[in-house]
Amino acid sequence: MTTTAPEATLTDAAPGVAEATAPRTPPAPVARRARRSPVDIxxxxxxxxxxxFLFAPIIVILVYSFNNGRLLIAWNEFGxxxxxxxxxxPAVRDAVAVSxxxxAIAAVLATLLGTLAGIALARKPGKWALWFIGLLLLVSVTPEIVDAVALLPWLVFLGQDAGLSIFNDGTVRLVVGHSLFSTAVVTYIVRxxxxxxxxxxxxxxxxxxxxPLTTFRRVTLPLAMPAVLAGLLLSFTLxxxxxxxxxxxxVSGSTPWPVYVLSALRGGLRPEIAAVSTVMLLLTLAALxxxxxxxKRAGDSATQIARTMSGG
Amino acid sequence: MRSLRLPSFALAIPAWTWLVTFFVVPVGAVLYFSFGYKPGIFGTHATDVLSFDRYAEALSPTFFEVFMNTLWVGIAGTLLCLAIGLPVAYWMAVKAPAHRRGLLIALVMVPYWTNFLVRTIGWQIILAPEGWMSQLLQTVGITDGPLAILYTRTAVLIGVVYNYLPLMILPLFVAFDRVGPALREASKDLGANRVGTFIRVTFPLARPGIIVGLLLVYIPLMGDYITATVLGGAQGNMVGQLVASQFQAAQNWALGSAMAVLLILVIMVSAAAIGFLLWLVSLPFRVRNRVVLEATA
Structure with missing residues (x-):
């Protein structure tokens, strides 16, 4: 079997070239024993x-969060x-508080809705399940911008024309907007x-x-619990x-932090944008x-965790 | 049999109601608005006269160019993600030591879970003409003047490839991981060389994962709004931006709705076309005696 190694060196060029061509031609699998073949390297x-490449912009943000300058992009001095x-x-602090x-509210809501729906899908499948999964798929593949432009007129209509003034509240609007995709994600995970x-x-x-209620509370729910918790935390970070x-x-007055960053984009970004991003990144990573x-404690393999965390 | 019988979908009713109220109905309303018009300067939309005029307006040469631009960025970005991500996913699933896999997955997850806008701003810093990358390239002598990538289509392409790459790597990793070493070893024991094993065994079995990855990247990429806003500048070269500007700056909900509907149609039709093309391309890779993997729970 070791005879395959020289063959490989013939067909494949030097490591540097192999690396450059690797993305275009799918790399060939390598013999178990020939661990240091050029293809491997x-x-x-x-x-x-x-x-x-994946970490470049994140590292840049981390480094630039210590930029004692007036503008984020122009590095001045460490501080x-x-x-x-x-x-x-207060504007930044308020934005973080709103987020x-x-x-938290959106996560609890999405987890509640998603857990019940996920249990129904797993335990009482039927013809309805196809329709429901279709709806969930639709929610998850619709571009966010379409969700956004659809939700805005609808909330304005509910709040002003229909007289449901609760939909004029900034927190309620954000919770509604945040909960849609999360509900689908929790449902997938629990199911x-x-x-x-x-x-x-x-x-x-x-x-x-x-x-039935006792079974649900004492058996089904504890079985689903790891997925419920994972769903809750994922919804929170989403x-x-x-x-x-x-x-x-x-609505103005309850601006979440990414929107604060987005609006700061027009007026020139200041270094505290990087600082708030760093803090929020650490928070997200802790949740994840x-x-x-x-x-892991529920017995999932690394692959299963990867699947769950990329949204089912 | 003891208590009253609830319908089997009873537990799904709350979620269903929520999603219908805040997703199906609003998106349906957008479809309805798209047949209306903008009444005067202060109105956002009116639907007393319905027509396809907004669609004609949305397909006028200026907007059509943006649609083609979006399609170009979408297809080029997706293919680049595949080209860059496939070797990485393969390496993670097959070559990397098994006990490091959890760590490697985490390393792909961290960028994916970093705020989308923040990572894109990171690229704005990197690509800025007055930034460190530009200075470095000039010092080394690769470029003569400052880096002129920011606010061009190239910057948007870099941004989308970066932003959606994890969505390509993860399903590919899962797909390669599922194939497992046993089949590859069997293929080798039966005399196939490495290229033969990859083309005849590993690749065909990982095909579903590749298709999932392509869709996971292509669909959100086409509807992207943030990347183009941060890296593409104000001229607006993706449909997502156009839709947003109709709803925000122009206050023309009718036209914005028509564009949103067209965007969804373009995504659906082109995804189906790409799927069909892939199927055609992959026909020669079909294994005659198919190996079927058991479904992973």
Whole structure:
């Protein structure tokens, strides 16, 4: 089997070239024993470069959050001025507070709706399930901008023409906007979790004369719990990051932080934008690490976690 | 049998109601608005006279150019994501040490979960003519003047490839991971070389994942609004921006609605066309005796 190695060196050029051509021609698989073939090295180098590419702008934001200058783009000197500005400027602090508040409410709402729907899909599938999954798919593939421009007139109509003044409230509008996609995500996750588990436990519970509600509370819900928690945290981070829908439905006075950043874009970005982004990134990562821990403790493999965290 | 019987979908009713109220109805309203018109300067839309005029307006040469631009960015961006992401996903699933896989997935996840707008602003800093990248390139002597990429279509392309790359890598990784080492080894034991194994075994089995990745990247990319706004400048070269500006600056909801509907139609039709093309291209890769992987729970 070791004879394959020289062949490979003939067909494939030097590592540097292999790396350059790697994206165009699909790389060939490599023999188990020939671990350091040029193709292997090329793939590794390429992957490292891509990971650098993936982290480049994030590192730039992290570094520039310590820029003691007037403009974000022009590096002046190292310092903590942006973080101090973050603390002192009420506009930024308020925006973060709005994001956290609406994120939490939207997450709870989406988790409630999604968990119930996910359980129904997993345990009572039928013809209706096809229609419902179709609706969820539609929600998840519709471009955000379409959601946004559709929701704005509708909320204006509900709030002003229909007289439901609750829809004039900034928090309510943001929660509605944030909850749509999250509801679909939670439903997928909960459904996937329960479909993977046999319904025998619930049947046994029913056979032992538990009422449906007791079975639901004592058996089904605990089984689904890891997915419910993961869904809750994912919804929260999705909500924290929601920019497009939020930019359209928000009312002045309750601007979430990404929308604050978006509106700052027109007037020249200041370094505290990078500082607030860094803080929010750390918050998001903490929430996601929790998701991974929850799923791992529930026995998911790395691949399953990857699937869940990329939105089902 | 003891208590009253609820319909099987009872638990899905709250979510269904919520999504219908705040998704189906508003999107339906957009469809309805698109047949209306803008009444005077202060009105946003009127629907007392219905016509296809807004669609004709949306397809006028200026807007048509933006549509073609969006399609170009969408297709080029998706293909670049595939070209860049496929080797990485393959490396992660097959070559990288198994105990590092969790870490590698996390490394792909972090950019994906970083706020979309923030990462795009990161690219604005990198690509700025007065930025460090520009100075570095000039010092090294690769470019003569300052970097002139920001606010061009190239910048938007870099931005979308960057922003949607994780959505390509993750499903491809899952697909390659599912194939597993056993089939590759069997293929080798039966005398196939590495290229043969990739083309005849690994690639055909990973095909569903590739199609998922292409769709996951292409659909949101076509509707992108943020990347083009931050990196493409004010001239607006993607449909998402046009739709937004009709609703915000121009206050012409009728025309904006028609554009939104056209955007969805373009995405659906082109995704179907791409799917058909892929199917044609992949015909020669079909394995005669198909290996069917058991579904992963």
């Amino acid at each position: 090329g793939l590794t180098v390429w992957s490292v470069l891509v990971f650098l 903590f001025e942006p973080y101090r500005a973050l603390w002192e400027k 956290l508040r609406t994120g 996937a979790r329960l479909v993977g588990l046999d319904a025998q436990l619930e049947e046994a519970s029913a056979d032992l004369y538990a009422r 909500s924290l990051d929601n920019t497009v829908v939020a930019a359209f439905v928000q 690490a929790l998701v991974a821990v929850v799923l």
